[in-house]
Structures are given as C-alpha cells and as structure tokens.
Amino acid sequence: MGGTDGLAGRVAVEGLVKRFGPVNAVDHVSLEVSSGEFLALLGPSGSGKTTILMSIAGFEFPDAGRILIGQEEVTWTPPNRRNLGMVFQRYTLFPHMSVLENIAFPLKMRGVGRAEREERARAALATVRLGEMGGRRPAQLSGGQQQRVAIARAIVYQPRVLLMDEPLSALDKNLREEMQIEIKHLQQRIGITVIFVTHDQTEALTMADRIAVLDHGRLQQLGTPRDLYEAPQTAFVAGFIGETNFCEGQLAQAAASGESVTVALTGGGSLPAIAAEALPAGGRIKVALRPERLRVLPATAEGTTARVAEAIYAGNATTLMLEGAFGQPLRARIPAGAGLHEPRPGETVRLAWQAADARAFRA
Amino acid sequence: MSAARTHNRAGRMALNAAAYAVTVFLLLPTLIIAPMSVGPERLLSFPPKGFSLRWYAAYFEDSDWLRATLFSAEAGLISAVCATLIGTMLALALVRGRLPGKGFIELLVIGPVIVPHIALAVAMFLVFEQLRLTGTLLGFAMAHTVLALPFVVFTVLAALYRFDVDLERAALSCGAGPIRAFRHVTLPLIAPGLVSAALFAFIISFDEAVVSFFISDLDRKTLPRKMFEDIDFNISPTLAAVATMLTALTILALLLGYGLKRSLERRARAAGTAPDPGP
Amino acid sequence: MSARRPSRFRLGGRRYSPAASLALAAPFLLLVAIIFILPLATLLHESLFVPAPTTEHYARAFAEPVYLRVMLRTLRIAALVTALALLLAWPMAWVMSRSRGLGLALLAAAVLLPLWTSVLVRTYAWMVLLQRNGVVNQLLQQLGLTEAPIRLLYTEGAVVLAMAHVLLPFMVLPIYSALKGIPEDYPRAAQMLGASPWATFREVIWPLALPGVTSGCLMVFLLALGFFVTPALIGGPQQMMIATLVSQQVREMLDWPFAGALVGILLVFVLALTLLFKRAVRLDRFVGSA
Numbered sequence: 001m002g003g004t005d006g007l008a009g010r011v012a013v014e015g016l017v018k019r020f021g022p023v024n025a026v027d028h029v030s031l032e033v034s035s036g037e038f039l040a041l042l043g044p045s046g047s048g049k050t051t052i053l054m055s056i057a058g059f060e061f062p063d064a065g066r067i068l069i070g071q072e073e074v075t076w077t078p079p080n081r082r083n084l085g086m087v088f089q090r091y092t093l094f095p096h097m098s099v100l101e102n103i104a105f106p107l108k109m110r111g112v113g114r115a116e117r118e119e120r121a122r123a124a125l126a127t128v129r130l131g132e133m134g135g136r137r138p139a140q141l142s143g144g145q146q147q148r149v150a151i152a153r154a155i156v157y158q159p160r161v162l163l164m165d166e167p168l169s170a171l172d173k174n175l176r177e178e179m180q181i182e183i184k185h186l187q188q189r190i191g192i193t194v195i196f197v198t199h200d201q202t203e204a205l206t207m208a209d210r211i212a213v214l215d216h217g218r219l220q221q222l223g224t225p226r227d228l229y230e231a232p233q234t235a236f237v238a239g240f241i242g243e244t245n246f247c248e249g250q251l252a253q254a255a256a257s258g259e260s261v262t263v264a265l266t267g268g269g270s271l272p273a274i275a276a277e278a279l280p281a282g283g284r285i286k287v288a289l290r291p292e293r294l295r296v297l298p299a300t301a302e303g304t305t306a307r308v309a310e311a312i313y314a315g316n317a318t319t320l321m322l323e324g325a326f327g328q329p330l331r332a333r334i335p336a337g338a339g340l341h342e343p344r345p346g347e348t349v350r351l352a353w354q355a356a357d358a359r360a361f362r363a
Numbered sequence: 364m365s366a367a368r369t370h371n372r373a374g375r376m377a378l379n380a381a382a383y384a385v386t387v388f389l390l391l392p393t394l395i396i397a398p399m400s401v402g403p404e405r406l407l408s409f410p411p412k413g414f415s416l417r418w419y420a421a422y423f424e425d426s427d428w429l430r431a432t433l434f435s436a437e438a439g440l441i442s443a444v445c446a447t448l449i450g451t452m453l454a455l456a457l458v459r460g461r462l463p464g465k466g467f468i469e470l471l472v473i474g475p476v477i478v479p480h481i482a483l484a485v486a487m488f489l490v491f492e493q494l495r496l497t498g499t500l501l502g503f504a505m506a507h508t509v510l511a512l513p514f515v516v517f518t519v520l521a522a523l524y525r526f527d528v529d530l531e532r533a534a535l536s537c538g539a540g541p542i543r544a545f546r547h548v549t550l551p552l553i554a555p556g557l558v559s560a561a562l563f564a565f566i567i568s569f570d571e572a573v574v575s576f577f578i579s580d581l582d583r584k585t586l587p588r589k590m591f592e593d594i595d596f597n598i599s600p601t602l603a604a605v606a607t608m609l610t611a612l613t614i615l616a617l618l619l620g621y622g623l624k625r626s627l628e629r630r631a632r633a634a635g636t637a638p639d640p641g642p
Numbered sequence: 643m644s645a646r647r648p649s650r651f652r653l654g655g656r657r658y659s660p661a662a663s664l665a666l667a668a669p670f671l672l673l674v675a676i677i678f679i680l681p682l683a684t685l686l687h688e689s690l691f692v693p694a695p696t697t698e699h700y701a702r703a704f705a706e707p708v709y710l711r712v713m714l715r716t717l718r719i720a721a722l723v724t725a726l727a728l729l730l731a732w733p734m735a736w737v738m739s740r741s742r743g744l745g746l747a748l749l750a751a752a753v754l755l756p757l758w759t760s761v762l763v764r765t766y767a768w769m770v771l772l773q774r775n776g777v778v779n780q781l782l783q784q785l786g787l788t789e790a791p792i793r794l795l796y797t798e799g800a801v802v803l804a805m806a807h808v809l810l811p812f813m814v815l816p817i818y819s820a821l822k823g824i825p826e827d828y829p830r831a832a833q834m835l836g837a838s839p840w841a842t843f844r845e846v847i848w849p850l851a852l853p854g855v856t857s858g859c860l861m862v863f864l865l866a867l868g869f870f871v872t873p874a875l876i877g878g879p880q881q882m883m884i885a886t887l888v889s890q891q892v893r894e895m896l897d898w899p900f901a902g903a904l905v906g907i908l909l910v911f912v913l914a915l916t917l918l919f920k921r922a923v924r925l926d927r928f929v930g931s932a
Contacts, residue, residue: 059535088532092530382733385731385734388730389752395777396770408780409780452666452667452670456662460660460664478912479912481885481889481908485888485892486685490681512670577892590766594875616758
C-alpha cells in the first residue's frame with residue numbers, strides 16, 4: 001500500500017513551537033518518523049503531545065518550525081489537502097450516515113465513483129473485521145466497533161500516514177488491550193506510518209516501535225521502549241515510565257554521562273550510581289532505582305540494611321515497603337513463584353543491586 | 364421511623380396536589396374557551412347551551428378576519444426564514460469566530476427581550492411613519508424578525524454547543540473542504556435546532572400583539588391586532604372561535620415541531636451529539 | 643451569555659477570521675441598527691431635545707401625582723405578580739423535576755402550551771371568565787358566596803392574577819432546570835447526615851435552586867414592568883400601568899416627548915436590573931425545552 005516505499009510515509013517535525021497565550025504548549029520539538037514506523041507520543045496532559053499531532057494534522061498552525069510529510073513541506077497546508085488519515089479520541093463517526101457511508105465519505109470527497117466507493121468501503125470494513133455491519137448506524141455499534149469503523153474510514157483512501165489521538169481511551173480495559181494488538185497487527189499488515197498520542201505508558205510500550213516522551217512542551221527522550229525503560233535520560237522519563245524509587249543527594253564533582261559516580265545522600269550514607277546525563281559539581285541529584293531491580297536478601301547476607309514496614313501481596317508479585325535504607329522509604333518488588341525470600345513485616349533485610357541499575361539525574 | 368415516613372409521604376402528596384392544581388390553573392382558562400365557543404348564544408356560557416358552529420362560520424365569512432390571518436401568516440413565514448438565516452449566521456460567528464465587540468453584540472442579542480415591547484412598539488411607530496413602513500409586510504417582517512432573533516440565536520447556539528467539533532475535523536481529515544464539511548456534516552446535525560428556531564420565530568411573529576398594535580394601519584393589520592380591536596369593542600363570540608383555533612394551532616405546531624425534531628434527532632443521535640434532555 | 647463553553651472551541655484551528663465573523667454578524671447588526679437602535683434612539687432624542695434640550699419631561703413624570711401613582715402601581719403589581727408566580731411555580735417545578743414519563747409530559751405540556759399560546763388568547767380567556775356574567779361569577783353565586791355578580795374585571799387583583807398566569811412559564815422553566823440539576827443523592831445525603839426535611843430544603847435545595855429562582859424572578863419582574871396587553875385589557879383605565887400610559891400618551895395625547903421620557907425611565911430601570919443580574923438572563927431555558 002501507500003507508504004512502504006522509501007520516503008513517502010516519512011513525517012518530520014522541525015523546531016516546532018506553539019504558544020497558547022503565555023504558555024509554550026510545544027517548545028522547539030523536532031522529531032522524525034520513518035515510513036512504516038509506529039511512533040507513540042507519550043506524556044501527561046498538558047505535555048504538548050496532542051498539539052503536535054494537531055499541527056501535523058493541520059488543525060493547529062505553529063508559531064515557528066516546519067512540518068514535512070514525505071519530501072513536501074505542509075506546515076500551512078489545510079488539513080483536507082494533507083491526505084492523512086486521522087482517528088479521534090471519541091469515535092467521531094458521522095451519526096447521520098450509515099457505517100458504509102461513513103467509510104465511503106472520504107472517497108466521495110475525492111470524487112471516486114459510486115461503485116468503486118462502495119467496493120473499497122466494503123474492503124476497508126472487512127480489513128477491520130466488521131464485514132456485516134455496513135448497513136448499520138454508528139449508534140447501533142459498540143464502542144470498540146465504532147472505533148474500528150473510524151479506523152476503516154481513516155485508511156480507506158490509503159493515506160501515507162495515520163494519526164491517532166488517544167483512540168482507545170474511551171474503551172474499557174479488556175477491549176483496550178485487545179484493540180492495541182489489533183491496531184498493531186493492522187499497521188504491520190498495511191505498512192502505514194502511525195503517529196499515536198497516548199498518556200498510557202503501557203499502551204505506548206506495547207504498540208510503538210519508538211516512543212517520544214514529552215513534558216511541558218519539551219521532548220524529553222525519543223527511543224525504543226527498551227531504551228526508555230532501561231536507560232532513561234532524564235529524571236522525568238525515569239519517573240514517568242515504570243515505577244522508580246528516587247533517592248535525593250548531592251555530587252561533589254562534575255560527571256559526564258555514563259560515568260560512575262558516588263552520590264552523597266540527603267538522608268545519610270552514599271550510593272554508587274551511573275550518571276544518566278551530564279551532572280554538574282555540587283548540584284542536587286536524584287538517583288533512580290527500580291523496585292524490581294532491588295534484590296531483597298536475608299539479614300545474614302551482605303548489603304544495605306532495611307526493615308520491612310509492609311508487604312503487599314498482588315498475585316504475580318509482592319511489593320515491600322522498606323524503611324531505614326538511605327534514610328528514606330523505598331519499594332522493592334519480589335516476583336511470585338521464583339522461590340525468592342519473602343520477608344514478613346517487621347523483618348530486617350539486606351538490599352543489593354547492580355551498579356548499572358542505579359541511575360543518577362539532575363534533580 | 365414510620366412516623367417520619369408518613370410525614371414525608373404527606374409532604375410529597377401535598378406538593379403533588381399543589382403542582383397539579385397549578386397545572387389546572389395554567390391550562391383551564393385557555394381550554395375552557397373551546398366548549399364555550401360552540402355555544403349558540405351571543406352570551407358565552409359554560410357549559411354551552413347547545414352546539415353550533417355559527418361563530419366559526421362568522422370567522423370564515425368575514426373577509427376582515429381572513430385578510431388579517433393571511434397577513435399574519437405571511438409576516439410569520441418571512442420572519443421565520445429571515446430570523447433563522449440571520450440568527451444562524453450570528454450564532455456561528457459568536458461560537459466560532461473572532462468577533463470584535465462580542466460582549467456588546469451579546470447584549471444586543473438579548474436586547475429585544477429585556478427592552479419592554481411597549482417601548483419598542485412606540486419607538487417603531489415613531490420611526491416607521493417616516494420610513495413609510497407602517498402597515499407594510501416589509502415593516503412587520505423586519506420588526507418580527509428582530510423580536511424573534513434572541514430566541515433563534517439561543518436555540519442555534521445550544522445546537523452548536525452540543526455539536527462535537529471533532530466531527531467537522533474528521534470531515535476535514537477525510538478530505539472535505541470547509542464548505543463541504545459544513546454542508547455534509549455540520550448542517551445535517553444542527554438541523555433539529557434550526558427547525559425549532561424557525562418554528563419559534565413563526566409562533567412569535569404570528570402571536571405578536573404589542574408591536575403589531577402600533578405599526579398596523581387600517582387595512583393592513585395582523586390577526587392579533589384585529590383580535591385586540593375586537594376585544595376592546597365587545598367581547599364577541601367570534602373571538603372565542605378564533606382563540607380556540609389559535610390554541611389548536613399552537614398545540615399542532617408544538618407537536619409537529621416535537622415530532623420533526625425527534626425524527627431528525629433520531630437520525631443524528633450518536634457519540635458527541637446528545638439530544639437535549641428537556642421535556 | 644451562556645457560561646458553558648467547551649475549550650475545544652478555543653483550541654480549534656478552524657476559528658473564523660475577524661473579517662469573516664463580522665460578515666456573518668453583519669445582517670444582524672444592520673437589522674438591529676435600523677429596527678432596534680434607531681427607533682429607541684429617536685424616541686429618547688424626542689424626550690431630551692424636543693422642543694429644546696431639557697429634562698422637563700422627565701421631571702413631569704415624577705412631579706405629577708397621577709403619573710407617580712401609575713409608576714408606583716406598576717412596581718407594586720410587578721412585585722405582586724413575581725411573588726405569586728414564584729409561589730405557584732415552586733411546587734410545579736419541584737414535582738416536574740422529580741417526574742418521569744407521562745407525568746412529566748403532562749406537566750411540561752402545561753407549561754409549554756401557555757408559553758407558546760398567544761398572550762391575547764389567554765388574556766381574552768380571563769376576560770370571559772371574569773366578566774360580569776362570566777364563569778367565575780356564576781360559580782360564586784352557585785356556591786352562595788355572593789348574592790349578585792361582583793365586579794372582578796378592572797380590579798388590581800384580576801390584573802395580578804391574569805399576569806401571573808400569563809408569565810408563570812417564565813418562572814417555572816428556570817426553577818425546573820435548576821432543580822433538575824440537583825442529584826437526588828444530595829437531599830438523601832443531607833438526611834443521612836441528620837438534616838430534617840425542612841433543614842434539607844433550607845441548607846441544600848434552596849441554595850442550589852437559587853440561580854434558577856433569581857433568573858425566573860428577574861424575567862417575570864422585567865416582563866411584568868413593561869407588560870401591555872393584559873393590564874390594558876383586564877385592568878382598564880382604572881388600573882393603568884406604565885405601558886398603558888405610554889400608549890395613551892402616544893395615541894391620544896400625541897405627546898411624544900413625554901412618552902419618550904416614560905420609556906426612558908422604564909429603560910433605565912430594566913437595564914439596571916439586567917446589568918445587576920446579568921448572568922440570570924438566560925433565554926436558553928425557554929428555547930431548549932420545547
């Protein structure tokens with residue numbers, strides 16, 4: 001289909017700035033998506049992710065920067081001439097048209113003849129596995145079905161790029177997980193470029209080839225799901241993706257990114273860590289330690305001493321609330337069924353971890 | 364416990380009784396005219412002393428009444444079309460435009476409602492003489508359009524606020540230009556609101572009495588003005604027939620409007636365009 | 643005007659330019675300028691500049707006892723009508739807000755039908771009912787309450803009653819929409835927390851209904867102040883209100899400057915009230931409900 005050959009499905013955002021009054025909703029963001037790639041824009045509300053998507057779609061015009069689709073600059077092109085597919089947060093099916101009429105609408109707008117329109121709409125409907133539903137009204141479909149029709153409508157004219165604005169947020173949890181896989185498979189099958197906005201990190205990790213994490217209009221990190229989880233480059237990314245213990249402290253000397261450092265903790269003691277970014281001398285530091293990377297050992301072993309304040313059993317894992325280590329509360333997670341030591345509340349334990357799992361950031 | 368429940372139930376029954384008493388108070392004076400209008404005697408009475416349609420015949424045989432009715436219908440239709448058109452344009456500008464002096468325009472919109480009709484009527488009487496608009500269809504259409512506009516604007520505003528703008532964006536992303544997006548998506552979905560607005564405008568014009576009282580002339584007058592004259596001179600039984608027909612027409616118009624709106628809404632019902640929950 | 647404005651309109655990239663917006667508003671502005679602003683301005687000009695710049699017409703309205711009495715009567719009747727309408731509207735609005743299905747349809751019809759029935763028809767109905775040999779007098783005699791027919795028309799009581807009837811929908815609808823917005827769990831929660839029914843009403847329901855009550859009272863009071871048809875026909879010259887006085891000055895005395903002054907006084911009053919309670923003027927309550 002449309003976009004697998006070379007550069008046709010490439011999207012580039014260059015130095016994008018968008019202000020709403022005094023607020024920089026998007027602050028000098030640049031990113032590039034290659035043909036056939038699935039990119040997630042991930043961030044909390046107000047991070048600018050939707051504004052970036054709306055600028056690519058043409059519903060917002062930037063205050064600075066350029067947007068390119070394929071080789072062509074489209075910064076000022078109206079949305080109806082960008083030939084992009086878009087799926088909105090609410091289903092936004094036209095309620096006064098049947099399902100088939102909805103899907104045929106973009107073809108009608110492109111002057112495609114009636115017979116071909118119907119044939120292609122039916123094919124698109126089959127692609128999203130709703131072959132029988134063409135004659136119904138949108139209101140007669142379930143939420144999941146409506147969203148699949150919206151996807152069919154967005155791909156029926158074979159756009160190079162499909163934009164999705166939190167398309168699954170209106171669905172309940174089970175259906176959402178099912179649709180995540182289905183959209184991913186569909187994207188791989190037709191080889192379309194997808195830019196997908198979400199605030200749900202699990203969704204982004206599950207679906208995307210690469211994730212752009214945004215906060216306060218700034219691009220924090222752009223990388224594969226594994227990069228973001230294993231090697232976050234800012235404290236925000238470390239805290240936003242997955243769960244993390246932050247230990248605050250200070251650093252005597254400056255350190256370059258990747259260097260081993262020893263952080264003097266505010267709560268007393270010191271902690272060896274890897275600098276995740278360039279760190280200034282004397283600056284305040286946060287060390288991130290993931291709960292599941294802490295190894296919890298019996299009191300007789302070597303390591304940092306801590307006391308178990310609480311143990312929360314959650315089926316696949318047990319979370320321990322620990323006190324007394326580094327002068328602040330910590331969480332540790334012990335997977336179930338691995339035959340690991342599961343201490344009881346009140347017990348004293350020792351903690352150990354790999355030096356590479358403690359990452360130091362600017363606070 | 365049970366004492367409290369009895370107390371509660373007594374209170375609820377008293378409220379219900381009061382509400383239904385008020386309902387009767389609201390409806391009875393208008394509805395009691397209907398049986399009285401079919402009485403054969405000059406003196407209206409309830410219950411009627413017999414059955415006769417002579418007062419209805421009197422209406423249909425009097426060219427003065429018929430001319431006034433026709434004139435009102437013409438003014439009503441023109442006002443409904445103009446007010447809906449002008450009001451919809453303004454509502455679009457208010458909701459989606461960047462309108463300089465918006466606060467002032469909003470005040471102008473409610474103006475014809477808060478300014479007493481007597482003030483407007485007398486003022487128009489003064490100016491219409493000079494503009495040669497007194498007793499003309501154009502004069503009535505313009506005056507009634509102004510009086511109906513606040514209701515039209517508010518009705519259309521409500522429809523536009525209920526409309527999910529993402530639907531129009533979806534149409535644009537499907538390749539429709541702004542005009543085709545409006546025609547194929549926005550317009551069909553706000554149509555129920557426009558129908559209500561037009562109906563309101565027609566009824567307002569058709570029933571309007573105060574301005575009509577002042578800007579009519581001897582041979583071009585609206586139905587309410589004609590009624591006003593007749594009431595002032597003598598409470599003639601023909602009026603009872605006219606009042607009954609007008610009430611029936613109002614019921615019919617409300618039912619028609621409700622049915623039309625429902626059927627348009629049924630077509631338009633789905634995500635994003637909630638039908639309004641009013642009675 | 644309306645407070646609820648989804649932010650998506652502000653976010654939307656499809657806002658019309660100022661020029662396009664103005665073009666859309668132009669027919670409205672033009673019409674309102676000719677048919678609304680120009681006539682009122684001309685009339686007020688009469689009151690202030692004819693024959694020469696003067697305030698004498700305004701002074702006259704307050705100096706002569708006849709006119710002062712009319713203005714005071716207008717205020718009194720408007721206040722009484724508002725109070726009576728509130729009294730009648732409350733139970734109706736309350737029961738409506740707690741009804742469903744057929745009951746609600748009946749009550750709603752009872753409010754909407756009068757709202758959209760000609761004021762003349764309803765006033766005429768009252769005249770028929772209240773006249774010397776009318777239904778009310780017959781009823782009173784049959785019940786033995788009076789010997790001979792009593793005069794009901796052309797009394798202040800008749801004016802207040804008929805005006806309250808005509809204006810009642812404008813009171814019921816805003817109160818209804820305020821009451822409907824109160825979830826049934828609120829009074830339940832109050833009672834669980836120990837409030838008596840009266841305390842629940844006073845502490846929970848009344849404060850939450852207040853915007854609707856204010857809106858209804860304002861609408862009824864404003865409309866009553868300038869009401870013409872009903873007072874003119876039911877009150878007659880004996881119970882003259884300001885609107886009838888204006889009409890008389892224009893049609894019988896041909897005293898345009900004085901009529902202009904009376905209109906000016908009325909407008910100042912109405913505008914002051916409107917600006918004072920700006921947020922209470924909500925037409926959507928009346929149009930959204932049919």
